[in-house]
Structure formats: C-alpha cells, structure tokens
Amino acid sequence: MSSALPGDAARPAPHSEAEALTLQALDAQQALLPQALGVFAVCLPFYVWAGSYAANSEVMAATFSVFAINWGAFYIIVNWLKRPEARDVARRQRIQILGGLLWAGAVAQIAAMGAGAGAAGQTIMMMAAAAAVICLFFAATSLPGLLIVGPAAMAGPLLAMFVRPESRQDGVITWGAFALAFLLALLMNRNLRRQFVMAADRERLSTERERSLAEAERLARSKSDLVATLSHEIRNGLTGVAHVLAAAAGQNGRAAPSREQLGAALAAANDLIAVLNATLDTETAQAGRLTVDAAPFDPVRTMRELSVQVRQQAAAKGLEFSLYVEPELEGRRVGAAVADVVRVRQVLANLLSNAVKYTLRGRIEARVERKGEGRLTIAIADTGPGLTPEELRVAFEPFKRVARTAAGVSGAGLGLSLSRQLVRLMDAALVADSAVGVGSCFTLELPYDSAALIDAEDEDERATIEGPGGLRVLMAEDEALNAAMLRGVLEQLGHKVVHAQNGRRAVELARIVDFDVIMLDGRMPEMDGPEVARAIRALPGPARGIGIVAMIAGDADEARECLDAGADTVMRKPVTVSGVARALAEIARRAAPALAPATGPRAVA
Known part of the structure; x- marks a missing residue:
C-alpha cells in the first residue's frame, strides 16, 4: 500500500516500454489513495480499541506513535512529490515501496500487541491479518511493490499466531487465506499490466498521430511557402528574361537589347538558378537525404x-x-x-x-x-x-x-x-x-x-578551368534545351560534340565510334543513365574504357546509382563551364597519355 499521492509535477516522457509500464503502475497505485484513506478512516476506531489492550501506557503510546509516524511520513512524501527529484521513476518507485513497508510495520506492531492481549489477542491478530490483506490489495498494482510489501505485511500476523500454541490452528487457516489473497493479487497485477500495455500502446499511437499531424501541417506550410516564393521569384525573373529575348528576336518591331538589358537578364537568370538550387537543397535537407563529405x-x-x-x-x-x-x-x-x-x-x-x-x-x-x-x-x-x-x-x-x-x-x-x-x-x-x-x-x-x-596546386587555375581541348565527346541528353546549353559549353571549351537523344542511341554510337568522353543524363527514356553506363562498361575492346560523366538532378541516391553502374564522375545540374572543364580535366588526367580506361577513384563534381 502506497503512501504517495498522484503526482502533479511535470515529468519527462518514459524512455522505454518497461519504464512506461512502471509509471502507469505507480499512477494506478496513487489513484487508489482516496479509497485507502476511506479504509483507514473505518479502521481507525478498531485500531484505537486494539491499542487499549496494550500491556502498559508506554506500549500504548508507542502504538499510537507508530500510527502518527506513518501519517507524518505520508505528508513528507506528498511534499517530496512536488520537487524535481520526484520525476525520477526509479526513485519514485522506491519511495512508494517504502511507504508500503511503513504500514507493513504498523501491521506487525498490532499483531505483536495481540500476542500478549489475553482473551482479545485472537481478535486483534485477526484484525492484523485483515490489515495485511488490505496492504496486499493496495500494493497489487505494482509487481515490485507487491513482492516486497506483501510478504512483509503477512509476516507479522503469521509469526504472532504461530508463537502462541493456542492460535497455531488459526495461523494455518490464516496462512491459507494469505496464499489465496496473494494469488489473487498476482492475478490482479497481471490483468492490470495488460491494461497498462494497451494504454501505453494507445498513448504511443496518439503521440505518433499528433507528431504525424504536426509534420503534415509543417510540410503543408513549407509547400505553400515554397509555391508562393517560387511563383514570385520565377515570375519576376522569367518576365525580365522573356522581354530581353523578345527584343533579341526582333518581335513587335523592338530594337535589339542593349548590353545593360542583357546583363540584367543574365543576372535575373542567375538569381533564378540560385533560388532553385537553394530550394532543392532545402527540400533535400528537410527530407534527411542531404549528405556531406568531410x-x-x-x-x-x-x-x-x-x-x-x-x-x-x-x-x-x-x-x-x-x-x-x-x-x-x-x-x-x-x-x-x-x-x-x-x-x-x-x-x-x-x-x-x-x-x-x-x-x-x-x-x-x-x-x-x-x-x-x-x-x-x-x-x-x-x-x-x-x-x-x-x-x-x-x-x-x-x-x-x-x-x-x-x-x-x-x-x-x-x-x-x-x-x-x-x-x-x-x-x-x-x-x-x-x-x-x-x-x-x-x-x-x-x-x-x-x-x-594541403595538396599543392600542380597547375595554374586557368589550365584547370579550361582543361584539355579537342576531346571527342558523346553527349546523351533527351531535352533539347539542356542539350543546346551543354553543347555550347563543350564547344566553348574546344571539344567536338556528337549528340544522342536517348540512352539506347548513345550505346550504339559508343560501339561503332571512338569517343574520349561520354556525358550522359541520369534520367532518359528507353535507357537511363545507369543502364547506359553498365552497357558501355560491358562493350568489348577499348570502348569499355571510355570516360563517363553522369549529369544528375542532385539526388544522392541517383549519384550513387550512377557511380555503381560505372560512371567515373557525377555532376549536378545545372552544369557550369568551370564544372564541365574540371570534370573533363579529371578524366583526362586519369586516362593520360592516351585516354585509356578510367579505373581510378571516382568522384562527385
């Protein structure tokens, strides 16, 4: 029987299922406190009557002192529960068991007094046995409390009965009654534990549901903010670029755009790219897929x-x-x-x-x-x-x-x-x-x-950016605009370019034409980038050693898939002149002097 009150102090969430079950058992034990107070109120006159049979006034005073000490300890524990230390579940369990042991001690004191109470001894010892059963009942919600407080409460009455020859028969009957009561308490504890498990599952599901709802609301707000931001930035940027392009195309009789207008359009386009890159990285980070390599x-x-x-x-x-x-x-x-x-x-x-x-x-x-x-x-x-x-x-x-x-x-x-x-x-x-x-x-x-x-720079920055010129590059890209942009970058760097509009065509060209490098899109119709890379690595002869640069949208899983399929380097779109130059220079260095099969370490550009 616990002397603790249902805790009002805030406590941290349990860190394990066992701790959650223990916490529910302690809460259930505390919830029985009003009933325990009622039982004590009913039993108090009988306790006073039993005290009147004490051998002398000193024993009587000690008897009532035990009762007073127990109630004083109860109020001390109640005040302790308001302190931060009460948030510790293990400490709280020990305190509640200690409260039960105090009342078990009171039961033993009553039984000892009954052993010397003469004709009223048998009645007093039976009262002590009933009090022990009450302790069993109120300790049944917590298995550790039941296993500790229960035997302690039953020991006093049993010893008192077996000490007196005339009450040993009553002791045997009481022993059987205690065994039955203890068994029933264990059954009650088992059923309560099942209820505690179900309650813990409901609480866990409720917590997960609330967390899922909060995450869904956060994602909804994020998507709404994303759409609003991109709508504003893209609309403004593309409007300016469209005006400049319209002027360049001579539409509506407009004059050719000035250098200042072209510069403004380029700045707007660069701002759009920066916004899109930041948005994609942010969404990737929020999804937990953003990785870094230290x-x-x-x-x-x-x-x-x-x-x-x-x-x-x-x-x-x-x-x-x-x-x-x-x-x-x-x-x-x-x-x-x-x-x-x-x-x-x-x-x-x-x-x-x-x-x-x-x-x-x-x-x-x-x-x-x-x-x-x-x-x-x-x-x-x-x-x-x-x-x-x-x-x-x-x-x-x-x-x-x-x-x-x-x-x-x-x-x-x-x-x-x-x-x-x-x-x-x-x-x-x-x-x-x-x-x-x-x-x-x-x-x-x-x-x-x-x-x-720190690695020393073996060549100047300009040579690194420009890279080797005159490479034969097979470009596999299904989108016309991306293909035109990439062709412009490659030709600006002095390379010769052949364009394949899908992955299957790229494999066919690689089989019959000698290329130095293949730049392929990670996602294409008919055959995607990883499939093309695997097919090229399976070709007979020198073709299997062609340097492969995969261009992806930025997903880490896609990059790993391309590298595992045989790509030497991965570039994230949108590609830049410096990025393409560095990737081709890296492949050229690995394959020097004759652009042989690139089997060195792979990298992400």
Missing part, C-alpha cells in the same frame, strides 16, 4: 577564390571589401580545415552575397583566423542595416524574409536556413551577431586539423 581543404585558398567575385560586386556598389588572413595560416602546407569544401563554399558564398546585397554604404570585411585548438573561424562583417534579435531569428527560418530590409532585394529567404542545416551536418557552427544601424557579423566555425596536409 575532407581536409585549404580555407585560405577557398576564401581568396570567393573574394575575387565578391570584390567586383562590392566595387560596383561603391563598397570597400577587405580580406584579413591570420599570418600563421598564409602559405601553409600543413594544417587544414576539415569539412565538405563544396558545401563550405556554398555557405560562404551565401554569406558574402547577403553582405553585398544588404549593405548600401560602407564596407565588408572577411577574416580567417584560428580559434583555440582544433577550430578555425571565418567571419564576414558588414555595415548594413543590422537586425534586431527577433529579426535575426526570422532570418534563419526557411521562406521567411525580414520585411524591413528585404524591400527591393531578390531572394527566396532560404540562404541562411540552408546554411545552418549544412553547418550542422559538418559538425561546424554558424554564429550571428547584429545591431540595428551598425551592421551584422556572421561567423562560420569549422573543425581544424593542424597536422593535415
């Missing part, structure tokens, strides 16, 4: 490459841009940041772009420094409008933009939220500090390995 890289080189373009953009707005690098990081061959360099460039490019976008006057400063042992920071500070703490919180939410600063600035409101997700995947940190009217500072903190080696 490897050592030179953060100084990365920042200098990004600074070239940012410095031009800042100068066009009349802003000053400066890059500070800690002297000890300059020219080092040992010591590197450890993260996914592609994703780090994406985060830094977004932070630098935001600094240029939102800063109307003043300067932008980037600092690359080490922070203690094993960490490196890249801080980007500006003299823009600055943000309040609430605005800073909104800025990191997907599809949300700060109304005060976003007027006249393009964007989908995804850059900072996506950056935060990427940073978390790389075991890095992104810290923001801002003050209205002063500016903002975003600090990217990366893991740093002071013993890592």
Whole structure:
C-alpha cells in the first residue's frame, strides 16, 4: 500500500516500454489513495480499541506513535512529490515501496500487541491479518511493490499466531487465506499490466498521430511557402528574361537589347538558378537525404577564390571589401580545415552575397583566423542595416524574409536556413551577431586539423578551368534545351560534340565510334543513365574504357546509382563551364597519355 499521492509535477516522457509500464503502475497505485484513506478512516476506531489492550501506557503510546509516524511520513512524501527529484521513476518507485513497508510495520506492531492481549489477542491478530490483506490489495498494482510489501505485511500476523500454541490452528487457516489473497493479487497485477500495455500502446499511437499531424501541417506550410516564393521569384525573373529575348528576336518591331538589358537578364537568370538550387537543397535537407563529405581543404585558398567575385560586386556598389588572413595560416602546407569544401563554399558564398546585397554604404570585411585548438573561424562583417534579435531569428527560418530590409532585394529567404542545416551536418557552427544601424557579423566555425596536409596546386587555375581541348565527346541528353546549353559549353571549351537523344542511341554510337568522353543524363527514356553506363562498361575492346560523366538532378541516391553502374564522375545540374572543364580535366588526367580506361577513384563534381 502506497503512501504517495498522484503526482502533479511535470515529468519527462518514459524512455522505454518497461519504464512506461512502471509509471502507469505507480499512477494506478496513487489513484487508489482516496479509497485507502476511506479504509483507514473505518479502521481507525478498531485500531484505537486494539491499542487499549496494550500491556502498559508506554506500549500504548508507542502504538499510537507508530500510527502518527506513518501519517507524518505520508505528508513528507506528498511534499517530496512536488520537487524535481520526484520525476525520477526509479526513485519514485522506491519511495512508494517504502511507504508500503511503513504500514507493513504498523501491521506487525498490532499483531505483536495481540500476542500478549489475553482473551482479545485472537481478535486483534485477526484484525492484523485483515490489515495485511488490505496492504496486499493496495500494493497489487505494482509487481515490485507487491513482492516486497506483501510478504512483509503477512509476516507479522503469521509469526504472532504461530508463537502462541493456542492460535497455531488459526495461523494455518490464516496462512491459507494469505496464499489465496496473494494469488489473487498476482492475478490482479497481471490483468492490470495488460491494461497498462494497451494504454501505453494507445498513448504511443496518439503521440505518433499528433507528431504525424504536426509534420503534415509543417510540410503543408513549407509547400505553400515554397509555391508562393517560387511563383514570385520565377515570375519576376522569367518576365525580365522573356522581354530581353523578345527584343533579341526582333518581335513587335523592338530594337535589339542593349548590353545593360542583357546583363540584367543574365543576372535575373542567375538569381533564378540560385533560388532553385537553394530550394532543392532545402527540400533535400528537410527530407534527411542531404549528405556531406568531410575532407581536409585549404580555407585560405577557398576564401581568396570567393573574394575575387565578391570584390567586383562590392566595387560596383561603391563598397570597400577587405580580406584579413591570420599570418600563421598564409602559405601553409600543413594544417587544414576539415569539412565538405563544396558545401563550405556554398555557405560562404551565401554569406558574402547577403553582405553585398544588404549593405548600401560602407564596407565588408572577411577574416580567417584560428580559434583555440582544433577550430578555425571565418567571419564576414558588414555595415548594413543590422537586425534586431527577433529579426535575426526570422532570418534563419526557411521562406521567411525580414520585411524591413528585404524591400527591393531578390531572394527566396532560404540562404541562411540552408546554411545552418549544412553547418550542422559538418559538425561546424554558424554564429550571428547584429545591431540595428551598425551592421551584422556572421561567423562560420569549422573543425581544424593542424597536422593535415594541403595538396599543392600542380597547375595554374586557368589550365584547370579550361582543361584539355579537342576531346571527342558523346553527349546523351533527351531535352533539347539542356542539350543546346551543354553543347555550347563543350564547344566553348574546344571539344567536338556528337549528340544522342536517348540512352539506347548513345550505346550504339559508343560501339561503332571512338569517343574520349561520354556525358550522359541520369534520367532518359528507353535507357537511363545507369543502364547506359553498365552497357558501355560491358562493350568489348577499348570502348569499355571510355570516360563517363553522369549529369544528375542532385539526388544522392541517383549519384550513387550512377557511380555503381560505372560512371567515373557525377555532376549536378545545372552544369557550369568551370564544372564541365574540371570534370573533363579529371578524366583526362586519369586516362593520360592516351585516354585509356578510367579505373581510378571516382568522384562527385
């Protein structure tokens, strides 16, 4: 029988099924407390009557003291349940068992008093036996409590009866009654446990249902925000591009577009690509499919490459841009940041772009420094409008933009939220500090390995970007616009291009024509990219060693499928001139000097 009251204090959710069942058993035991109080109220006159048979006044005082101590302990436990420690299920179970043992002690004290009460002894011991059965009943909801409190409560009356020769027969009968009562308590506990399991299942299903509903509502809001954002950005961007293209085509008697108009159209198109890329990455991250590959890289080189373009953009707005690098990081061959360099460039490019976008006057400063042992920071500070703490919180939410600063600035409101997700995947940190009217500072903190080696550049950047010229490239692409764009990129790099409109045609051409490289779409009719790669690797002769570049939409599973099928390199759409050049240069280096079969390590470009 427990002396604990149903807990009102907040408690954490159970971490296991066993803990959940224990918690329900304790709650059920506490729910019986009003009935236990009623039983005590009924039994109190009989307890006082039994106390009157004490051998002397001292024993009588001790008898009533035991009862008073038990009730005092009860109120102490009730007050304890209001404290944070009561949230511990194991501790709470021990306290409730302790409360039951206190009453088992009171039962033993009554039985001991009955053993010396003369003619009334038998009646008093029977009262003690009845009190033991009451303890069994109130302890039955919790199996540990029943197994501990039950035997303790029954021991006192049985010992008292077997000590007196004249009451041993009553002890045998009482023993049988106790055995039956204990069996019934065990059956009651088993049935209650079944109910507890069903209740736990209902609670789990209810929790999962609420979680599913919340996730569905979140996805619905996300899709709604996505549609609204893309509708606005794409409509505005495509409208401007369409006007310029219409002028270029000479429609409606318009004059040819000016260089300024062409530049505006190109900027709008680049903004659209950036919005779509950020949207796709955000959706991939929210679905849990976004992955990163950590490897050592030179953060100084990365920042200098990004600074070239940012410095031009800042100068066009009349802003000053400066890059500070800690002297000890300059020219080092040992010591590197450890993260996914592609994703780090994406985060830094977004932070630098935001600094240029939102800063109307003043300067932008980037600092690359080490922070203690094993960490490196890249801080980007500006003299823009600055943000309040609430605005800073909104800025990191997907599809949300700060109304005060976003007027006249393009964007989908995804850059900072996506950056935060990427940073978390790389075991890095992104810290923001801002003050209205002063500016903002975003600090990217990366893991740093002071013993890592930085690869030296074997060739200059221009040769890497341009790559080898004059390659015979088979291009497998079913969409006419993508094919035209890719052909333009390849011919700009000086390569000869043959176009296959589907995968089956690409395999046929590879069988009869010597090509140096095959660039194939990951998803095509008749035969998709992985099927084409497997078919080409199965061809006889030199054709099976052709370098293969797969172009995918960005899904990690699709990339792995293409690589497993035999592709040497994977590129994510939309492709760029520099990306194509690097991919072809990588294949050329592996196959040098005669573009032999590419069997080296595979990579994702």
